[in-house]
Amino acid sequence: MNTQTQRQGGATLEAGGPGTPAVSLHGITKTFGTNTVVQPLDLSIGENEFFSILGPSGCGKTTLMRMITGFETPTGGVVRLGGQDVTRVPTRNRDLNMLFQSYALFPHLTVFENVAFELRVRKTPKAEAERRATEALELVKLGHLAERKPDMLSGGQRQRVALARAVVSNPKVVLLDEPLGALDQQLRKEMQIELKRMQREVGITFIYVTHDQEEALTMSDRIAVMSEGVVQQIDTPTAIYNQPGTRFVAGFIGSCNLIDVTAPAGAAGDRVSVEVAGVGPVEGVLAADGDRAMPGTLLLRPERLALTRDGSGIPARLETMTFLGEEWHYTLRAGESVWKVSVSSLDAERELAGVAEGAELRLSWRPEDARIVTR
Ligand SMILES: Nc1ncnc2c1ncn2[C@@H]1O[C@H](COP(=O)(O)OP(=O)(O)OP(=O)(O)O)[C@@H](O)[C@H]1O
Ligand SMILES: [Mg+2]
Secondary structure, three states, X not given: OOHHHHHHOOXXXXXXXXXXXXXXXXXXXXXXXXXEEEEEEEEEEOOOOEEEEEOOOOOOHHHHHHHHHOOOOOOEEEEEEOOEEOOOOOHHHOOEEEEOOOOOOOOOOOHHHHHHXXXXXXXXXXXXXXXXXXXXXXXXXXXXXXOOOHHHOOHHHHHHHHHHHHHOOOOOEEEEEOOOOOOOHHHHHHHHHHHHHHHHHHOOEEEEEEOOHHHHHHHOOXXXXXXXOEEEEEEOHHHHHHOOOOHHHXXXXXXXXXXXXXXXXXXXXXXXXXXXOOOEEEEXXXXXXXXXXXEEEEEEOHHHOEEEOOOOOEEEEEEEEEEOOOEEEEEEEEOOEEEEEEEEHHHHHHHHOOOOOOOEEEEEOOHHHOEEEOO
């Protein structure tokens, strides 16, 4: 909670009181013609939160962002900023800034003028505009290039100018739509660290769109995973990875074995036995409550599987083995499915030395690591 919120507390609890989310969406939906690209959605994003929206191309990420900024009018629902309904408020009167997927700098202006541009438009007094632009450039470590023109900068430096421009007016919320998309891998990694540092320093709510799962996992306080206009899960990075709520989330984030099963009725967390085709009964836990048997998926991360020469576990034939330095990746056939297993190189040396393709091995896991979902 910052001073702004404290000041607003009490009198205006409804709008902007303590604990009021920076952004909240209530039943927001968007339809183009007959095509619903964002299904009705409720979402709250906290003050100073680094919130990511993650999903494949075309799933509705940019459309969702544009509804928050006001560039797009929702077909239904309400957008609140700091508790206030802004659904019909034009973008320029919303306390936010958006860094677009394809941003552009003004080529005829210097780095400094690019950053100060918005402050000029807002008629900020000259001295204050200069101070703020200088600070924003310091924040992205570009103070020394203030007088250059954009065409004399590297891609990463241009990206930094765009970032400085997005935070210079100190908005409550900055929305960033795939801001690192155009950068090479190395620069992307550096900028991820920079961005995270900046966000902490300035204490602004960041809403960050990416289709890169690793980026979302490393940077975010919370992630919303989207698919085809539907938000599948909103959670912390560890919960998204360790407790995926749907088959899509499990398959999209990291690598996962997705085994078709019939999920029995029961309560979330119940330990149950399910039949795997050609294998027999295996154990797992239900991810959610269900009052009747449903087609489901057994979710098992490759690193949660143990591979042994013998002992208990289901019989599996080794099909491929790949060395990746830190670990080995194995694929095995058990029943009608192919299973992926990753084993640290140390464990592989200890347990599986001399094992070759075609070997008959055993696969086992702790029941609590096998989640059964019905979506
Ligand atoms: N103005 C529009 N008119 C009609 N359809 C649109 C419009 N804008 C977006 N769409 C459609 O809405 C869907 C979601 O688009 P959106 O741009 O939100 O996807 P995205 O998740 O941002 O994808 P990407 O990762 O490729 O940027 C797509 O099928 C797109 O074709
Ligand atoms: Mg997009």
